[in-house]
Amino acid sequence: MKNNFKTFMSEIPQNLFSGFVVSLIALPLGLGLALASGAPPISGIIAAIIGGSVVALLGGSNVTITGPGNGLVVVILAAITTLGAGDMHQGFLYTLAAIVVSGIIMIILGFLRLGSLGDFFPSSAIQGMLAAIGIGIFAKQVHVMLGNLNAKGSIVELVLKTPQGLYNYVTTNSQSTLYAGAVGIISLLIMIFYGKIRNKYFQLIPAPMWIVMLSVGMFYYFDMFSSNAYPIDPKLLINIPDDVVSNFNFPDFGKIYQTEFISAVISITLIASIESLLSIKAVDKLDPLKRRSNVNKDIRALGLATLISGFLGGLNVVTVIARSSVNVNNKGSNRSANFFHASFLVIFILLFASELRKIPLSALAAILVYTGYKLASPENIAKVFKIGKEQLLIFLITLLTTITTSLITGILVGIFATFVIHIVINKNLSLFTRNLLKPNVLMFKEDGKYYVSVKNFSSFINYTRLKAKLDQIPENEDAIIDFTLCDFVDHSVMENLNNYAESFKRKGGYFEVIGLDSHNSTSEHPFALRKNIPTKNESSVKTNLTKRQKSLQQISNELGWKYQSLPAKEVSKIPEFGYFKTRQINKVSNILSNENCTLFDIEFHEGELFAKQIIKATMLHINLGENAPEFTLDKEGIFEYIYHFTGFKDVTIENHPDFSKRFYLTGKNENEIKSFFTDDLILFFKSNKYYHIEANNQGLLIIGKERLAGIKEIKSMADFGLRLMNIICTNKLVTTSN
Known part of the structure; x- marks a missing residue:
């Protein structure tokens, strides 16, 4: 415990710095995401502050950063628009109530340990949903980036209006719109080319913070050095209350029983949960210490943070991957970085609110346009297509349904489409319906x-x-x-x-x-x-080839053996062994072989009709080159004692009582068997892993478990066979020379 505390204290400086860097990104993003959602800008900062504080204290993750998320922009905007029926401010108050209820539901989900529900959503459907969210963000914010706050319509309509919006900007006579659009376009170029600038000092400041600094610097240029007035209209600048502390919005629960309110709660909870679960899973992979988050504990903390944020006029709190990855890259090592990021946001809002009011909305919109593009980029579509054509179909169905209807409808249709496509691929509905509830x-x-x-x-x-x-x-x-x-x-x-x-x-x-x-x-x-x-x-x-087959191919190269995924000709030697007298071979595959040894996977079945059982196993055949005594060697056990009573005789090797006690050895010609089992061979079997071994005039058949072997087990079996072959050949030479 003392060591943990000492480690925590020693890492405070690096987490303090990381929290500061993350806050530089969270500040403009929080403001921008709130504006994109149709909410007051300060609501995004409230969510980041509450999220960072509560989740840092009560969460179950280590290096995640929490705050408002990209995925909720479309949902919150739809809720405000629908619940307000034209009155955006009142719609926001109703939406705050929906956020509070959503927080309560997330707390319950956490206590019910339902964090695993995130695994129920098909990957391609989630990718389609995220792409739809990206298109939704892009569709709204591209017009704001060009200085137009009046663009209205559905996602599809706003996307179709983009060329006209560009034309209107180029031909505008409004100086305010022209300057605001220029700020937006330059900000977008900064986001695009920031990663291509390799100067280490330039990279110390995140791209969104460069945009904030240049935007504020532009205001001071006109204020202090130019004879012209600041050209951008105040309505195109961020609006933050003069006294933040006394201007909290509080939720209105007046529509709590109405259908559109319940729909908003479900949408907010669904997207918040999915975004958080996906982000937690992704950030765990980035953690240098490879710690695994307590997902259910994190969901409870996120729910509590969302509840408090909603009561104080803030947006939903989710785990965000972009800011979390920045935290990891800046050596954030524990939850204190999340707390420090929230603390710096408080300082920014209380001490620099007047500076934030000088930032054009178009600058923040450019950050969101870039974010939306990254979610729905052609690269993501290409990645889905590489996985399979059916995955692209699921992706597109989910995407198109989401942007034309709603997120809930989109993800539900995506799930249903995935299930239907699985049925079509398998051409077998009963495979799923018959086995769905069975333990598998x-x-x-x-x-x-x-x-x-x-x-x-x-x-x-x-x-x-x-x-x-x-x-x-x-x-x-x-x-x-x-x-x-x-x-x-x-x-x-x-x-x-x-x-x-x-x-x-x-x-x-x-x-x-x-x-x-x-x-x-x-x-x-x-x-x-x-x-x-x-x-x-x-x-x-x-x-x-599968990954296992590629590994087998690699093993064959290391051993100097040959590898065939399927046999070039029909297998003839294996069926001659007694093991297969009551078993029917279906298929032999994955054959590794040299001149004398052949290691292979084999599929066979026992019984017929209702009693038919299909088994796959990995075996090794050794060709001895001449007749060997027929025998069976196995570990001594209960079945071997039964064989004694049925007439099978256990061959006893003189001077090796321990071997005879541990192994069951039987065969037709006892003298030949005793001659074959030399001292060296007996010592080999006693000091190595047990295998079931049969011998006939075709050689030795070595059988492990009645299942396919893993790569390590195959290496072990190949090594066993080579050493066994070496001992048998040595014994032959000795016998011949004598």
């Missing part, structure tokens, strides 16, 4: 590794079951996730599995996904969805 995840510990088996299907609908198991595994341990029995894995699950793999790697653990080698993917992207395909069609459909 089994986890156990085996040989020091955590083994998770997933069956039927794994998608955004039931991902929380898999996540609950994965969260129980320490990230410094080994975990194998097996989808052998799973017919369908969607894009959202694949993306989340990649996040787990990265997290385990950072913490020194090992995370491997297996069982997808026979699944078809819609693209070569590692996040592409996977669908199990019939064996007979595999060679004509499978076009790209």
